[in-house]
Amino acid sequence: MGPSGSGKTTLLDILADRTSSGIVDGAVLVNGKPRDKNFRLLPSYVAQEDSLLGSFTVLETLRYAAQLSVPSGLSSVEREARVQEAIDDMGLRSCQHTIVGDIFRKGLSGGQKRRLSIAIELLSQPNILLLDEPTSGLDSTATYAVIKYIENLSKQNRTVICTIHQPSSAVFHMFDNIMILSQGEMAFFGPPAQSLAHFTAWGYPCPQYTNPGEYFLQLVNTDFEGHRDLSAITAGFASSQLSSSLRASIEQDRTALGTNTSLNLHELRPSSFAQLGMLLHRNSLNNLRNPGVYGIRIAMYVMLSLMVGSVYVFNKKEEDLTALLFYVQAFLVFMSVAVLPFFIEQRVVFIRERANNSLSVLSYVIANFIAALPGILLIAAISTGIVVGLAGLNSFGYFLLNLFLSLVVAESLMHVLGAVARHYIIGIALGAGVFGMFMLVEGFMMPCKSIPAGWRWVHYIAFHSYSFKSFMYKQFEPMGTPTSKAILQRFDMKMLMSTST
Structure with missing residues (x-):
């Protein structure tokens, strides 16, 4: 007392x-x-x-x-x-x-x-x-x-x-x-x-x-x-x-009691494999039920995809499509920061369970990652269907795969920030800063060769760089027009073109 x-x-x-x-x-x-x-x-x-x-x-x-x-x-x-x-x-x-x-x-x-x-x-x-x-x-x-x-x-x-x-x-x-x-x-x-x-x-x-x-x-x-x-x-x-x-x-x-060195320990907890199955079920159900994890995000992605797709319904200029692809890669991926508060809510439960020796960290991380994949795939499929359908882009399958993998990496990064940030506002600020830096050097604002040498390393560690190049290549390489070739050359994709030919 x-x-x-x-x-x-x-x-x-x-x-x-x-x-x-x-x-x-x-x-x-x-x-x-x-x-x-x-x-x-x-x-x-x-x-x-x-x-x-x-x-x-x-x-x-x-x-x-x-x-x-x-x-x-x-x-x-x-x-x-x-x-x-x-x-x-x-x-x-x-x-x-x-x-x-x-x-x-x-x-x-x-x-x-x-x-x-x-x-x-x-x-x-x-x-x-x-x-x-x-x-x-x-x-x-x-x-x-x-x-x-x-x-x-x-x-x-x-x-x-x-x-x-x-x-x-x-x-x-x-x-x-x-x-x-x-x-x-x-x-x-x-x-x-x-x-x-x-x-x-x-x-x-x-x-x-x-x-x-x-x-x-x-x-x-x-x-x-x-x-x-x-x-x-x-x-x-x-x-x-x-x-x-x-x-x-x-x-x-x-x-x-000085001679008594043995402690009456708990019996063994469930195995890590058994915990993995339980955690996968719990996390999947929580993602499904909690409207903030994917429900609200899906509504936001639908709205943004409709907006960007409708803008390009009647605009098929090849030059203008580069801005569309940048927006899809940068801003649709940026929306992953919205899930951070819910990761931090799950973190406090993880800390309690881990502190009481009820939880395998590896099982928790794997279960959390797998449980997130269906929701991410649904978001990627909806956004791809709307944007590709309205804007008439090439290669639906590659577009979906690229966006899905980008969202997986972005959400994984949010898991890391959710583990280290003391408050979700700090986590969102850090996430926005990292994504903003990656967007700046991914290659749309300026080619990699034009980035100052002191910042060029960020271009190579940013997953945005590789995702953006993939979007650009799969959109413009099949066209084969002088304009599309010029666009790829402007974005330092000569090597990709020569390898393809």
Whole structure:
């Protein structure tokens, strides 16, 4: 427990071995021994932010999660039993067929999403369960039910640690031990029943009819004027009998358990191949259901293709077709940046699943790539049909293949940016910058030989360059007219012409 910024989440991250920055002093012991590389297989972590895919229902979300996290030795019947049990334990039965929801569709409430996040981590029946603000967004009844279930878990030889902001009096007394933090310092640790006597002994009696949890948080909150002397409170606990007993208990456990070097690890997760099949199914269904992934993009591509195609319905001048081909290659491919926000939405789910050792990175990457291909092919086919049909271009098949491959490369680049950009706006800005640079040097604005030597290397790494040359060659080479030959020569395609002849 502790006010905002007291270090609760940081402490959980340290215990879970998930710190990505800063310097950690001290030691974390498991069964009296320092953690080893296998420790990360032990805990399941329910983070403060809910990481869920909005296109799936509660039941579907849990079934997919079970296929990733439940030991491979369990049968499908046993796996389904765990799913149904988690639904009942977290009070999600009434909304099991409700979608999670996203910016396009209304779905679960904040409290229901919180309970769903907890239910996901309960499927694997972890030996260590860490929960960061598990009651955030829950009403008092749901809070009591969730904490009661967590209390029952702790009585099944499981270690359960959670942070909590402002528990009711009933919830406060359900914990075996509470730690009160403020500014990273420990103001109390011990059974809730002993907290009242401790603070009373140091001159901070809890007023009658006051929730102890609320009072203690007010006591250690240093954000506002008139706060108590925190150093006196922490020093009081450090010199108390409770603190001495705690240190002696830790030392006794270290001595008693020092010879126990084996950890009770999870059973094996499903194989990478099994995960690949599940992830391919989940990602394909998510792409189909989420209107932002391909639905809106298809509408945009149809509109743009109709516009550019209709402009060239009656304009068959060979010189003007070069601008058309540049537009198709540059701007239709540029529209791939629109999918970036949805890749970042999927990334937060990937991070959660990966952090809890439920996911093979290779399986995820392959599944994501394959699941995207049908949508990309549909976009390429629709755009090709409209543009080639209206503008009367040559070689439908080559045009489709070229556009499809360009979109595949562009979407793959968006996957990379989605993996490294902290926010989708940053990712879109980076994507626009990269595509803008590639468009500038692909050969339409100026031939490669005219590009300054310091920038010429960009021409060779830009996939736009090869795609544009292919569009140009397949359009003008079959014509064989003096104008078409002159166009190819202007765009440095003499070698292609001589090879063809």
